[in-house]
Amino acid sequence: MEVKINKQDSNIIVEFIGRLDTPASVEASQAIEPVLADAGKTIILECKELSYISSSGLRIFLTIRKAAAAKGGKVIVRNITDDIRHVFMMTGFLNLFEIQ
């Protein structure tokens, strides 16, 4: 699992590459700490190359959403695959994020 963070103008792009399963989530949680500190911006979670998400992965998305809500920011989930979209739907997470 790889997490790449890029800043573009007032946006933060967080790119998830690979499988966001339970072991990978520990590392990913640490990787997103700078994003949480700067959550007043628009945070784009780029999921084009995210092949799998577990409950731990969903918790990371939720943590980012909560931090953004607290700081007046916004979260957009971009380019999720159909499989991950189904996971979002099955858990009721589809309504929580703006998905592009």
Next chain:
Amino acid sequence: MDLHCEAILDEYRENLPRFLEVKEEILSSLKSTFDEAGLLLAGLESRVKTESSLAGKLELKGQKYKTLADITDIIGLRIITFYIDDVDKVASAVERLFTVDWENSVDKRKVHEIDSFGYLSLHYICSRPDFPYRFEIQMRTVLQHAWANMNHDTGYKSGVEVPKRYLRNLSRLAGMLELVDEQFSLIRSELTDYRRKVQALVASGNLDEVPLDGDTFRSFLGLHPFNQLNRRIASVNQAEIQDVPLMNFMPVFKAMGCNTLGDITRIIKEYSEGAYQIACYQIGLTDLDIISSSIGPQNLCIAFILKRGGGRAGIKLMFDALNGPSESNESIAAFLVEQAQDLPFMNQ
């Protein structure tokens, strides 16, 4: 400028830092009082009179003031409310916070004759025991504020003659805004009464008598109507439930033909089993142990739409309403229709 006025200006210069400090303290105490009371304001303005403005005042009527303490508007604040009845609430808060010099305070709302319309504002001259200078607090509604600004713009105070027809039009406008202010307050008070009645009906369980709208649905959500279903779904995987706002389901229930809260409770009763079966099928074979509280109402709506023959188009419309229109909602709808066809509730 004579020596007397120069002395007043010197006193002003000497005390300017303290004026600025006190202005901030007053502003801060007003803000926290209004926040605590839940009073929503249209504006809260403050200023310390500038040296040039004070000099201008002294040039015009310097002899009227013996000392700087006789000038009551060195610090001036303006509280602008949305509603006319909030002006009195604000005034009462100001009375609690500061000592009001009633002799010099003016309620301009009461100075008009029955056949005249114009500037309506409440002006309090206040003081604090720890500060030797008085300050002025003006209170008015946002419409009174707009009128006062427009009126000021005509320059009537500048001594330049303004044609009577403009003044008459301003006066007509003042009368109209007074009526509008009253109507806004009336609407708010009627809405408050309606909400109280609805809350009482919801609490008493007479849900068939409660029409479905934004207010009533919000009260209904306060009863946690989907909790039982959510807990049942969560028990499939011993999942944690994340509470999320559910107001976006209101238009979906409306589109499903619900006219009262009673209609929604019947859907909960009739379709909870179907909603549960959908959840079991979807998450039962996964290790997903986190769900949002929207899963219950979402699956209820899916079960209702599928059972009523709404099919893919109906499910897509539901997700379009919840998450915004998107082509991907079509693939989700297809996925759900395929999954649900073998579920027991579809064949009962």
